Amino acid sequence: xxxxxxxxxxxxxxxxxxxxxxxxxxxxxxxxxxxxxxxxxxxxxxxxxxxxxxxxxxxxxxxxxxxxxxxxxxxxxxxxxxxxxxxxxxxxxxxxxxxxxxxxxxxxxxxxxxxxxxxxxxxxxxxxxxxxxxxxxxxxxxxxxxxxxxxxxxxxxxxxxxxxxxxxxxxxxxxxxxxxxxxxxxxxxxxxxxxxxxxxxxxxxxxxxxxxxxxxxxxxxxxxxxxxxxxxxxxxxxxxxxxxxxxxxxx
Amino acid sequence: xxxxxxxxxxxxxxxxxxxxxxxxxxxxxxxxxxxxxxxxxxxxxxxxxxxxxxxxxxxxxxxxxxxxxxxxxxxxxxxxxxxxxxxx
Numbered sequence: 001x002x003x004x005x006x007x008x009x010x011x012x013x014x015x016x017x018x019x020x021x022x023x024x025x026x027x028x029x030x031x032x033x034x035x036x037x038x039x040x041x042x043x044x045x046x047x048x049x050x051x052x053x054x055x056x057x058x059x060x061x062x063x064x065x066x067x068x069x070x071x072x073x074x075x076x077x078x079x080x081x082x083x084x085x086x087x088x089x090x091x092x093x094x095x096x097x098x099x100x101x102x103x104x105x106x107x108x109x110x111x112x113x114x115x116x117x118x119x120x121x122x123x124x125x126x127x128x129x130x131x132x133x134x135x136x137x138x139x140x141x142x143x144x145x146x147x148x149x150x151x152x153x154x155x156x157x158x159x160x161x162x163x164x165x166x167x168x169x170x171x172x173x174x175x176x177x178x179x180x181x182x183x184x185x186x187x188x189x190x191x192x193x194x195x196x197x198x199x200x201x202x203x204x205x206x207x208x209x210x211x212x213x214x215x216x217x218x219x220x221x222x223x224x225x226x227x228x229x230x231x232x233x234x235x236x237x238x239x240x241x242x243x244x245x246x247x248x249x250x251x
Numbered sequence: 252x253x254x255x256x257x258x259x260x261x262x263x264x265x266x267x268x269x270x271x272x273x274x275x276x277x278x279x280x281x282x283x284x285x286x287x288x289x290x291x292x293x294x295x296x297x298x299x300x301x302x303x304x305x306x307x308x309x310x311x312x313x314x315x316x317x318x319x320x321x322x323x324x325x326x327x328x329x330x331x332x333x334x335x336x337x338x339x
Contacts, residue, residue, distance in 0.1 A: 131303075132303045132307075135299065136303050136304070136307050177296060178296070181296070
């Protein structure tokens with residue numbers, strides 16, 4: 001009996017923002033498969049149908065939390081709900097993002113601010129919301145989903161590229177601040193991934209994109225999710241402040 | 252040992268445990284500065300950990316850097332803040 005109990009891994013509580021999107025769903029599933037001890041909170045905002053379904057399919061392990069990543073009060077509420085239930089929070093995946101592509105000369109100030117608010121401010125507020133718990137635990141893993149755009153800075157994405165480059169810099173800076181407390185902070189920089197974002201691209205645009213990818217194929221959400229899981233796992237404890245490119249060899 | 256002395260010992264133990272100090276609790280003087288020259292040698296990350304530990308263990312919220320600077324000068328000032336908080 002004792003041996004059986006020892007085999008049960010301790011629960012690990014994971015919060016994933018933007019969990020309704022393709023990447024968020026794949027990441028949630030990857031954590032579900034990784035260990036039966038993983039308990040996953042799906043941060044959802046304007047759309048939640050896929051996340052609700054995932055929570056219904058895994059009623060004891062997946063839970064939805066309403067979370068507007070741009071509002072500190074919303075973060076406070078979501079984290080309080082998680083702590084009230086599990087008394088711990090081990091992993092934060094800042095995955096929520098949005099983009100509104102336009103040439104800078106014609107980009108509206110609102111568009112600039114919205115994209116910065118979701119992609120960069122959201123990560124700042126999220127890290128602030130979970131840090132007291134992680135510091136108190138002397139353990140935590142934060143994985144920020146940046147983008148290859150942070151490094152490539154393509155035309156038409158001044159807002160998105162600036163926000164994601166900000167995420168990479170925030171990641172590196174925070175990683176140094178909390179390294180000795182047992183918290184790691186890493187970013188991933190996915191390239192072209194088969195999600196809803198790619199689905200709206202025209203055929204010509206897809207061909208052009210494939211032309212610059214040495215692997216000659218788009219990434220699968222599961223391939224990005226695997227990297228998130230790796231950076232959140234116990235074995236990656238010596239990796240912090242990194243920005244891992246997952247781009248089929250583009251950069 | 253009166254309540255205030257006990258509290259100061261508790262604070263020192265909390266500091267040693269949370270900040271993983273090499274020195275023991277008994278080596279920290281009540282009025283020893285925590286930061287700066289001639290101090291215990293704590294830095295801003297230690298301060299952050301102390302702020303979190305004081306909130307978790309005593310419910311003492313330190314809302315801004317100025318309050319943190321005043322509260323975290325020494326074990327004495329932390330004890331005074333905790334006593335004032337408990338008296339509220």
